Amino acid sequence: MENAVFNEVYDLCMRAKANSATLARARTEVKNQALCTFAQLLRDNTAAILAANEKDLANAKENGVKDTMLDRLRLTEARIEGMAKGAEDIARLDDPVGKGDCWTRPNGLSIRRVRVPMGVVGVIFEARPNVAADVAALCIKSGNAVVLRGGKEAIQSNRAIVALVRRALAESGLAAEAVQLIENTTRASSEALMQMRGLIDVLVPRGGKGLIRAVVDNARVPVIETGAGNCHLYIHADADLSMALDIAVNAKISRPSVCNACETILVNEAVAEKFLPMLKEAMDAHHCEIRGCERTREILPDVTPATEEDWDTEYNDLILAVRVVDTLDKARIHINRYGTGHSETIVTNDLSAAEYFQSAVDAAAVYVNASTRFTDGGEFGFGAELGISTQKLHARGPMGLTALTTEKYLINGNGQVR
Amino acid sequence: MENAVFNEVYDLCMRAKANSATLARARTEVKNQALCTFAQLLRDNTAAILAANEKDLANAKENGVKDTMLDRLRLTEARIEGMAKGAEDIARLDDPVGKGDCWTRPNGLSIRRVRVPMGVVGVIFEARPNVAADVAALCIKSGNAVVLRGGKEAIQSNRAIVALVRRALAESGLAAEAVQLIENTTRASSEALMQMRGLIDVLVPRGGKGLIRAVVDNARVPVIETGAGNCHLYIHADADLSMALDIAVNAKISRPSVCNACETILVNEAVAEKFLPMLKEAMDAHHCEIRGCERTREILPDVTPATEEDWDTEYNDLILAVRVVDTLDKARIHINRYGTGHSETIVTNDLSAAEYFQSAVDAAAVYVNASTRFTDGGEFGFGAELGISTQKLHARGPMGLTALTTEKYLINGNGQVR
Numbered sequence: 001m002e003n004a005v006f007n008e009v010y011d012l013c014m015r016a017k018a019n020s021a022t023l024a025r026a027r028t029e030v031k032n033q034a035l036c037t038f039a040q041l042l043r044d045n046t047a048a049i050l051a052a053n054e055k056d057l058a059n060a061k062e063n064g065v066k067d068t069m070l071d072r073l074r075l076t077e078a079r080i081e082g083m084a085k086g087a088e089d090i091a092r093l094d095d096p097v098g099k100g101d102c103w104t105r106p107n108g109l110s111i112r113r114v115r116v117p118m119g120v121v122g123v124i125f126e127a128r129p130n131v132a133a134d135v136a137a138l139c140i141k142s143g144n145a146v147v148l149r150g151g152k153e154a155i156q157s158n159r160a161i162v163a164l165v166r167r168a169l170a171e172s173g174l175a176a177e178a179v180q181l182i183e184n185t186t187r188a189s190s191e192a193l194m195q196m197r198g199l200i201d202v203l204v205p206r207g208g209k210g211l212i213r214a215v216v217d218n219a220r221v222p223v224i225e226t227g228a229g230n231c232h233l234y235i236h237a238d239a240d241l242s243m244a245l246d247i248a249v250n251a252k253i254s255r256p257s258v259c260n261a262c263e264t265i266l267v268n269e270a271v272a273e274k275f276l277p278m279l280k281e282a283m284d285a286h287h288c289e290i291r292g293c294e295r296t297r298e299i300l301p302d303v304t305p306a307t308e309e310d311w312d313t314e315y316n317d318l319i320l321a322v323r324v325v326d327t328l329d330k331a332r333i334h335i336n337r338y339g340t341g342h343s344e345t346i347v348t349n350d351l352s353a354a355e356y357f358q359s360a361v362d363a364a365a366v367y368v369n370a371s372t373r374f375t376d377g378g379e380f381g382f383g384a385e386l387g388i389s390t391q392k393l394h395a396r397g398p399m400g401l402t403a404l405t406t407e408k409y410l411i412n413g414n415g416q417v418r
Numbered sequence: 419m420e421n422a423v424f425n426e427v428y429d430l431c432m433r434a435k436a437n438s439a440t441l442a443r444a445r446t447e448v449k450n451q452a453l454c455t456f457a458q459l460l461r462d463n464t465a466a467i468l469a470a471n472e473k474d475l476a477n478a479k480e481n482g483v484k485d486t487m488l489d490r491l492r493l494t495e496a497r498i499e500g501m502a503k504g505a506e507d508i509a510r511l512d513d514p515v516g517k518g519d520c521w522t523r524p525n526g527l528s529i530r531r532v533r534v535p536m537g538v539v540g541v542i543f544e545a546r547p548n549v550a551a552d553v554a555a556l557c558i559k560s561g562n563a564v565v566l567r568g569g570k571e572a573i574q575s576n577r578a579i580v581a582l583v584r585r586a587l588a589e590s591g592l593a594a595e596a597v598q599l600i601e602n603t604t605r606a607s608s609e610a611l612m613q614m615r616g617l618i619d620v621l622v623p624r625g626g627k628g629l630i631r632a633v634v635d636n637a638r639v640p641v642i643e644t645g646a647g648n649c650h651l652y653i654h655a656d657a658d659l660s661m662a663l664d665i666a667v668n669a670k671i672s673r674p675s676v677c678n679a680c681e682t683i684l685v686n687e688a689v690a691e692k693f694l695p696m697l698k699e700a701m702d703a704h705h706c707e708i709r710g711c712e713r714t715r716e717i718l719p720d721v722t723p724a725t726e727e728d729w730d731t732e733y734n735d736l737i738l739a740v741r742v743v744d745t746l747d748k749a750r751i752h753i754n755r756y757g758t759g760h761s762e763t764i765v766t767n768d769l770s771a772a773e774y775f776q777s778a779v780d781a782a783a784v785y786v787n788a789s790t791r792f793t794d795g796g797e798f799g800f801g802a803e804l805g806i807s808t809q810k811l812h813a814r815g816p817m818g819l820t821a822l823t824t825e826k827y828l829i830n831g832n833g834q835v836r
Contacts, residue, residue: 025777105799109788118810119780201810220635222811243833250835358828359443362537370527370831379836380827381523392536392619392824393640394812406810409798410776413788415661417668418797 005184009192012180013147013199016120019175020145024117028095030172031140035091038137038168039084045164046080052160053129060127060153073127073153083133083161086384090137093383096402097143110412115405117143119201124149124190124215126207129157135206136165136179138386142404145178147200149193151207152185159183194219201406206387209314224395224403226387229259229342230314231372234331234357236348237270243369244347245278250371251345253286257316259388260343260375264311264321266331269295272324276300279322288318295324311338328353332360339363341390343372364390364397423602427610430598431565431617434538437593438563442535446513448590449558453509456555456586457502463582464498470578471547478545478571491545491571501551501579504802508555511801514820515561528830533823535561537619542567542608542633544625547575553624554583554597556804560822563596565618567611569625570603577601612637619824620812624805627732642813642821644805647677647760648732649790652749652775654766655688661787662765663696668789669763671704675734677806678761678793682729682739684749687713690742694718697740706736713742729756746771750778757781759808761790782808782815 023031042049053075060073100114121144125131132148139146150158158181166176182189194203194215203223205215215223233251235244251262267275276299283290290296291306303322310321311334325331328346335344345367346357354368365375375398377385382400389395395403441449460467471493478491518532539562543549550566557564568576576599584594600607612621612633621641623633633641651669653662669680685693694717701708708714709724721740728739729752743749746764753762763785764775772786783793793816795803800818807813813821 021778103799105797109792111798217638222809224811240833246833246835254836354830360439363826365827365829368828368830370829370834371836373836374527374829374834375827379523380529381521391640393642396825397827407814408781409783409793409815411783411785411788411792412772413786415658415664416788416792417664418672418789418791 005186005188006192006195008184009182009189010196010199012182013120013193013196015177016145016147016180017199019178020117020119022175023140023145023178024119024143026143026174028097030174031095031143032091034140034168034172034174035087035137037171038165039087041164041168042080042084042087042133042161045160046077049080049157049160050075050077052156055156056129056154065153069127069153073129073157075129075157079130083130086134087137090141090384093141093401095141096405100407107416108413109416112410113407114410115402116408118404118406120145120147120199121404122147122149122193122196122200122203122221124193124203124205124207124211125151126211127151127153129154129161131206132158132161132181133165134384135386136162138384138401138404139179140165140169142401144404145180147180147182147193149182149190150185155183155185191218194221197221204386224387224389224399225391226389226399227259228314228340228390229261229388230264230312230338230340231260231262231343232264232266232335232339232345233262233372234266234325234328234335234344234346235268235271235275236328236346236350236353237268238350238353239268239271239347240349241271241275241278244275245282247345247347247369247371248279249282249286251373252283252288252320253318254373256318259314260372261316262320262372263313263315264323264338266323266325266334267296268328268331269324269326272296273299276322283320286318288320291319291321293323296322314340328356332357336362342388343367343375345370345372364388423604423606424610424613426602427600427607428614428617430600431538431611431614433595434563434565434598435617437596438535438537440593441558441563441596442537442561444561444592446515448592449513449561450509452558452586452590452592453505453555455589456583457505459582459586460498460502460505460551460579463578464495467498467575467578468493468495470574473574474572483571487545487571491547491575493547493575497548501548504552505555508559508802511559511819513559514823518825525834526831527834530828531825532828533820534826536822536824538563538565538617539822540565540567540611540614540618540621540639542611542621542623542625542629543569544629545569545571547572547579549624550576550579550599551583552802553804554580556802556819556822557597558583558587560819562822563598565598565600565611567600567608568603573601573603609636612639615639622804642805642807642817643809644807644817645677646732646758646808647679647806648682648730648756648758649678649680649761650682650684650753650757650763651680651790652684652743652746652753652762652764653686653689653693654746654764654768654771655686656768656771657686657689657765658767659689659693659696662693663700665763665765665787665789666697667700667704669791670701670706670738671736672791674736676791677732678790679734680738680790681731681733682741682756684741684743684752685714686746686749687742687744690714691717694740701738704736706738709737709739711741714740732758746774750775754780760806761785761793763788763790782806
């Protein structure tokens, strides 16, 4: 039985690989045409997509799926229009394929180093059908075939969306088979995908901590880790406290469920007495619970005590951990120990404190006097993104189209030997 | 017992990590000073290194290690001078740390994207003590701490070399503990190193196929695969056969044991009758065995028949597989099926054949009319290299210092919220 699943996934990956070369060599204008056709097909087939999504929602409700997940699963006219606009936005982005540099060696060899598509990208995601559309569009633009393995709750919606992607490819003269959806949504199918050495060039898990951990632990294909964000805000001794408060509220409250939201605030002891009551008032107004260290509770006696586990937790919720620290260096140590290498910020007007924080804190994005919420492909000016990489290999921070490409050396000679 | 080994390795990795920050922030001139001091120490302590190496050689002979491995293990005055010159060459290379670009967003956020060291690099290598010196020098220049795990045969030599690296660091005001040697050379110690998530930022196996495979299969830290090279030479229908022969001899014979040597030659049927006898004569002169497909054996009846396994084998020896193919596309299919994505070359004067080959063959380096032997950091103009990456993620082809760095976003604002 497991073997049958493996063979099924293997077959889909083989088909993606067999059709990857035409997509890899497709002209930018053809790929853009496919993306715009896809956008139009999404708009023209909104009713059919919503009907498929209704079936998913009905099944999910029957299976007792909780409301927050139902919300992620639910498509609306506006969300489908968002997917269509997303594909059009990606069509407008610069194509990274074929860019590069070149030089000539003393022996006359001419070397070009050019960006080329990865080949076949695998993506494992959860019950968010918009991910299928976004990821397929990013892969088409970057010239990659893609094998999608979505959550079982979204299977009807994913099927409807992928059918339109494939139609758009075919109508633009590209290979529909370059986009594959694994319809078997058992655990065995995602485990099989993780084993496809030689077929999957890179595997990207898009989802919660559990999914990412399972992929990193089990994959035998190259993986890019995304998304885990235990982000910190450190208020230095000389901070402008009104700026610090604005940033704290924005980083924690504006969208608590996302990976660039702040989870722990570290406050220098010099300003704790003044700042913590301001913070408490603001968080109370937004119904955000504070969990504080002992020194925080000396100033704010009625907050919940924070435990070791709190420092380690990405709440993704209206909960905020607060710790008072003696020094900038204590803040750095806390962040490098508990952080996930995503986004960290300091509020200060002290130049050397700012420089030390930015150089010594080990994270993809390190801010001075700004909210962690800016770590995002759009906010950085890259356009659409595949996710936020929290690893150091290959891509770090918001991953645009370039992260879906690799390099290739093309060397031309006229008989050179060594 | 296994647990004790794990703890020992964990402790060394922690010490490397704890000392990685000072090296990461060290100025280029200080790192260069350490490299030049290391070179001088190698020269001044040649006798002591050779004495340590003698012990390794004596042990290895006692344990029946075969001659080719003894040769790799053996140090000489010239090889130690080579290590010293290598360190000085690395001192002269451009420092990638701190390079980058920057831009300002419409909201006034100033974004810098700069290259920073990975942090802690792990390297598992076999019985070649020069690797310890080369890798340590590359890591120091790129600002990385390093944990070395060499083959048990070379332990005395490695100890002597690493002691000098650490002395050079200390004499230059850098942390000696940033370079660690795992002295326990049991299998358990390399397995432990593969599990050091959060401590080892990237692990590079340097050695044979078995080692690389074991690391890729078992590592739970990010890995860069290097070195596997099943490289091909394809002689197209219109090839200049004298150029083809020169390239064939160079690619196969000049250094058969290295990864960029050619293992299989594919010959277009249009030139097979003329070319194969020329090839046979040249290979005979160099005592290189040919293993041929059926069509090859119709022309060269006394060569050994090639089996499926031959197409798959990186001989690293004076053996050459030969196959006659109908078309350019059959050559591409063979290469993409059996190749390891290292270096591939076509001999042709046909522009569209050359362009098709370079775009459709999936490898780090794809040549027209030149030997595969040029795939090398020095030959590409990068200076010293850490190895040749055959994966697509992060680094592909010869890896210079930049492959040992990652990016970091530094964002400065004055209170921006989203």
